[in-house]
Amino acid sequence: MNEPGARPVGFTPAAADLMRRLRAAHGPLMFHQSGGCCDGSAPMCYQAGEFRTGASDVLLAELHVAGVEEPVPFWMSRSQHELWSHTRLVVDVVEGRGSGFSLEAPEGVRFLIRSFLA
Structure with a gap:
């Protein structure tokens, strides 16, 4: 796992592995985390430019994942960023269904944000 203070956003090894699989299946990727009530703690993974x-x-x-050619941009709604600006974020993956719009949903897993005080 990336150290909590290493950069604003990082990936656990499990999330990085899933990113490699999703990149192979879908092409370049991006993340967006909204401040909405339903997906506020779940970053959504899309094909680059789809959101x-x-x-x-x-x-x-712009995150670099070993085995993924291009950096993966990680976007967050400005209102959510204001609330979380004092934290370091780590993208993890857990079993269970998340949003049907995020690319990992058919895998039976979902991305999840873990936060650490900066």
């Missing part, structure tokens, strides 16, 4: 970002979003990081 439209705008002025209400913040690009937290």
Whole structure:
């Protein structure tokens, strides 16, 4: 796992492994985490460009995953970022179904954010 203070966002080894599989199946990827009530703690993984970002979003990081050619942009809604600006985030993966819109949903797992005080 990335050290909590290493960068604003990182991946656990399990999440990085899933990212490699999703990249092989779907091409370049991106994450977005909204401040919505239903998916506020679950980052959503999309094909790059599939989710439209705008002025209400913040690009937290462009993450490098071993075995994935291009960096994976991680976006968050500005309102959510204001609430979590004092934390370091780690993307993990757990069993169970998340949102049907996120690419990992058919795998029977879901991405989950773990946060650490900065």
